[in-house]
Amino acid sequence: xxxxxxxxxxxxxxxxxxxxxxxxxxxxxxxxxxxxxxxxxxxxxxxxxxxxxxxxxxxxxxxxxxxxxxxxxxxxxxxxxxxxxxxxxxxxxxxxxxxxxxxxxxxxxxxxxxxxxxxxxxxxxxxxxxxxxxxxxxxxxxxxxxxxxxxxxxxxxxxxxxxxxxxxxxxxxxxxxxxxxxxxxxxxxxxxxxxxxxxxxxxxxxxxxxxxxxxxxxxxxxxxxxxxxxxxxxxxxxxxxxxxxxxxxxxxxxxxxxxxxxxxxxxxxxxxxxxxxxxxxxxxxxxxxxxxxxxxxxxxxxxxx
Amino acid sequence: xxxxxxxxxxxxxxxxxxxxxxxxxxxxxxxxxxxxxxxxxxxxxxxxxxxxxxxxxxxxxxxxxxxxxxxxxxxxxxxxxxxxxxxxxxxxxxxxxxxxxxxxxxxxxxxxxxxxxxxxxxxxxxxxxxxxxxxxxxxxxxxxxxxxxxxxxxxxxxxxxxxxxxxxxxxxxxxxxxxxxxxxxxxxxxxxxxxxxxxxxxxxxxxxxxxxxxxxxxxxxxxxxxxxxxxxxxxxxxxxxxxxxxxxxxxxxxxxxxxxxxxxxxxxxxxxxxxxxxxxxxxxxxxxxxxxxxxxxxxxxxxxxxxxxxxxxxxxxxxxxxxxxxxxxxxxxxxxxxxxxxxxxxxxxxxxxxxxxxxxxxxxxxxxxxxxxxxxxxxxxxxxxxxxxxxxxxxxxxxxxxxxxxxxxxxxxxxxxxxxxxxxxxxxxxxxxxxxxxxxxxxxxxxxxxxxxxxxxxxxxxxxxxxxxxxxxxxxxxxxxxxxxxxxxxxxxxxxxxxxxxxxxxxxxxxxxxxxxxxxxxxxxxxxxxxxxxxxxxxxxxxxxxxxxxxxxxxxxxxxxxxxxxxxxxxxxxxxxxxxxxxxxxxxxxxxxxxxxxxxxxxxxxxxxxxxxxxxxxxxxxxxxxxxxxxxxxxxxxxxxxxxxxxxxxxxxxxxxxxxxxxxxxxxxxxxxxxxxxxxxxxxxxxxxxxxx
Numbered sequence: 001x002x003x004x005x006x007x008x009x010x011x012x013x014x015x016x017x018x019x020x021x022x023x024x025x026x027x028x029x030x031x032x033x034x035x036x037x038x039x040x041x042x043x044x045x046x047x048x049x050x051x052x053x054x055x056x057x058x059x060x061x062x063x064x065x066x067x068x069x070x071x072x073x074x075x076x077x078x079x080x081x082x083x084x085x086x087x088x089x090x091x092x093x094x095x096x097x098x099x100x101x102x103x104x105x106x107x108x109x110x111x112x113x114x115x116x117x118x119x120x121x122x123x124x125x126x127x128x129x130x131x132x133x134x135x136x137x138x139x140x141x142x143x144x145x146x147x148x149x150x151x152x153x154x155x156x157x158x159x160x161x162x163x164x165x166x167x168x169x170x171x172x173x174x175x176x177x178x179x180x181x182x183x184x185x186x187x188x189x190x191x192x193x194x195x196x197x198x199x200x201x202x203x204x205x206x207x208x209x210x211x212x213x214x215x216x217x218x219x220x221x222x223x224x225x226x227x228x229x230x231x232x233x234x235x236x237x238x239x240x241x242x243x244x245x246x247x248x249x250x251x252x253x254x255x256x257x258x259x260x261x262x263x264x265x266x267x268x269x270x271x272x273x274x275x276x277x278x279x280x281x282x283x284x285x286x287x288x289x290x291x292x293x294x295x296x297x298x299x300x301x302x303x304x305x
Numbered sequence: 306x307x308x309x310x311x312x313x314x315x316x317x318x319x320x321x322x323x324x325x326x327x328x329x330x331x332x333x334x335x336x337x338x339x340x341x342x343x344x345x346x347x348x349x350x351x352x353x354x355x356x357x358x359x360x361x362x363x364x365x366x367x368x369x370x371x372x373x374x375x376x377x378x379x380x381x382x383x384x385x386x387x388x389x390x391x392x393x394x395x396x397x398x399x400x401x402x403x404x405x406x407x408x409x410x411x412x413x414x415x416x417x418x419x420x421x422x423x424x425x426x427x428x429x430x431x432x433x434x435x436x437x438x439x440x441x442x443x444x445x446x447x448x449x450x451x452x453x454x455x456x457x458x459x460x461x462x463x464x465x466x467x468x469x470x471x472x473x474x475x476x477x478x479x480x481x482x483x484x485x486x487x488x489x490x491x492x493x494x495x496x497x498x499x500x501x502x503x504x505x506x507x508x509x510x511x512x513x514x515x516x517x518x519x520x521x522x523x524x525x526x527x528x529x530x531x532x533x534x535x536x537x538x539x540x541x542x543x544x545x546x547x548x549x550x551x552x553x554x555x556x557x558x559x560x561x562x563x564x565x566x567x568x569x570x571x572x573x574x575x576x577x578x579x580x581x582x583x584x585x586x587x588x589x590x591x592x593x594x595x596x597x598x599x600x601x602x603x604x605x606x607x608x609x610x611x612x613x614x615x616x617x618x619x620x621x622x623x624x625x626x627x628x629x630x631x632x633x634x635x636x637x638x639x640x641x642x643x644x645x646x647x648x649x650x651x652x653x654x655x656x657x658x659x660x661x662x663x664x665x666x667x668x669x670x671x672x673x674x675x676x677x678x679x680x681x682x683x684x685x686x687x688x689x690x691x692x693x694x695x696x697x698x699x700x701x702x703x704x705x706x707x708x709x710x711x712x713x714x715x716x717x718x719x720x721x722x723x724x725x726x727x728x729x730x731x732x733x734x735x736x737x738x739x740x741x742x743x744x745x746x747x748x749x750x751x752x753x754x755x756x757x758x759x760x761x762x763x764x765x766x767x768x769x770x771x772x773x774x775x776x777x778x779x780x781x782x783x784x785x786x787x788x789x790x791x792x793x794x795x796x797x798x799x800x801x802x803x804x805x806x807x808x809x810x811x812x813x814x815x816x817x818x819x820x821x822x823x824x825x826x827x828x829x830x831x832x833x834x835x836x837x838x839x840x841x842x843x844x845x846x847x848x849x850x851x852x853x854x855x856x857x858x859x860x861x862x863x864x865x866x867x868x869x870x871x872x873x874x875x876x877x878x879x880x881x882x883x884x885x886x887x888x889x890x891x892x893x894x895x896x897x898x899x900x901x902x903x904x905x906x907x908x909x910x911x912x913x914x915x916x917x918x919x920x921x922x923x924x925x926x927x928x929x930x931x932x933x934x935x936x937x938x939x940x941x942x943x944x945x946x947x948x949x950x951x952x953x954x955x956x957x958x959x960x961x962x963x964x965x966x967x968x969x970x971x972x973x974x975x976x977x978x979x980x981x982x983x984x985x986x987x988x989x990x991x992x993x994x995x996x997x998x
Contacts, residue, residue, distance in 0.1 A: 033837065037836065045447055045448060081610070083360060163652070
């Protein structure tokens, strides 16, 4: 088990470097620079800027400089936001995204799991149909529609919560609900499907045949197997949520990582894009590892050598 | 039972929320104001400022959102008048211009201080200016100040050429110039110094020090090459540029040629004073919230990027007694719907320019006490790559330009007025007067008239005639027109992905199809991809451009086409035009200068290197209780004039007249500030008259 974890952790390093290299190449291949604006610059000023940022050196030198800095965990300063390091920008904006992401995911888990389990237990009941209909709705209404509807009702109609911006508990209610809706719907459907499959499996029949009471059968045996799809979903989903969700952060003007990332790409802010991509890729790899480890606890059939 | 309760709660919630929607709609349809109008309980302005500022170092950012914020944090020699944007005294109490128009002397007030309490002297301005042009700082704003003697040479890493006899090569021996340096006389009041003498000497020649650039220049000019051969190159240093602290409170600027609008330029953030001690100590980290020291009416309290920048009144500021707000909260936000939501919910008091989305316009326009639609110091036009056929033919360009129905376009765009010239109208009344006069005369000479000129805003018939004359005959085909020989594949309309630019591109395509029978292909591109293509003139045909004036002088628009390396993005350059501009700018008499500029503009207009479309209006909102915040032509706000009015009877009404209806509070404040310069002019005149007698 320990060997498995170590091996996977070590793999993260070369993979992150590959991701960084590919991203660097992609940004370089994209036309446009961070300093171009509608006001064309005199040649001398362009030359000053290129010299300041080492862009006048050959590409392999620039690549090598970038790689050796990144290998030490230093992404340098943002090109757009002068005097701010990439590491500090990520550190500063991660908590906004993480707060909203984690709360939204917990809410989605609570709603989705309970709705999914009950729906599976009472298959084909009114509750089942109702819950699944709502879930279908949640999945098919995009958050850029759902969010503004919430704003229209609660922020501009009733004036009970702010329509946007960060600040206090009341300001995160709408973004959290908007974000949670789609995940809750997805989790509900995954849970229901997973539970239904498990409830029909041989080992549940065995458990019942052993004479175990229904509660133990459900919580100890069925649930552990039934939520495996949810767990596999949770890894990448949580990584994505932590890293920020572009649409919700834009609608509600939350200074999260997702918003910063998009702006960085649009601004051709190379160090910032590299930093966020590297951070994201590591995050996804770590969460996938955690998911793989948790399988071992949930499913007795899986063992790590 | 529990189920029933839950059902009841859900039902209640549903009803509540539905009634909320209804109430919300009703409020917006019939209310006098757009949403809530409760003034903030504290003396604070909450303002949506646009994109997150790149930096709080005033030398670096060149965008409008930053310009507004930096105006709160830094003071310069002059300040912009809150309503007209004319120059009013800032840290300089008064100023005067030398006779030749190349020397400026500013007298600084003695009580100006940085936010850390250190006094601001002329030395700080010398430091600020020198730093701005430092090549290592790589400021994108530097070219704004290139009129300052040797600043361009220093910024570009050039060197003087020194002979073995110790004499330097002079520019006039190698470059044609209409500026007669003997004419410009030094101001007698300023005292003299070695440096002053050096600045008054004829301008020295400078050449690049970078080997490749130097070789290229010398190879292109054998006379220069022979002259430079064997001579010593002396790099231009910061200390060589034309700024001088005559004493602690007298600051002198020397230009290499007259630039009558120069004082107005000094309100730009690039020229606002920065603290040398802090910058030398912290380097590029100096403008971070924990280190920053400022010189303006407000100082930084907290900065949470992408969330808020909070500035508070600085008690050390020389004018602190007249600063009315205790605090400004800048919210960096650029989602238009989100900002209007915040505005409606009463969580912000004002939003920055061009923020009302097109589809909302008709509804928002009804809020007469809040929506500000006023002339703007800007133009919208299409540029043409004049180097590529068939657009290299002037007649083709004229045909295309005249075949667009600008009145119809204006209806589509809502906030524009049609324009056929390069310089907008409604901004420079004196210039417009001169322009009418010059155009009437010149056009008459050419056998045309001013009316015919103005009719260029749309004339399909003439367009077809011009295109036919250019060698692309337009023929009638059914109810429409066709022009089979026009090479449509060599031309395109390039635009960035913004919805409003797309609408304009499609409109123009339809106009040309309908009126000339040519269907020009559309090409859309993401902004960052498009920019270098346009700036390097690598596109074909047309692309959309907007230009916001940098200062309050018509030259800010003509400047785009001036000099061989001009920023017009058209590939056009004409020495005749440059000469006309030089002659105009070295004219001291304002009216005469405007007439000469108008002649240059007419010449440029007739080359038709761009397709003018319209003059945009400002388009933003503020709550009626926010006073002293004006839609001036650059929407740049001198924040110390802004205040919160708690008495609804004194709130702004019908803001279409906000620039005409004078606010006594602001007027009084202005009177006090402007007194020093007026006093100076008066005594100066008296001295002059006495001397003459």
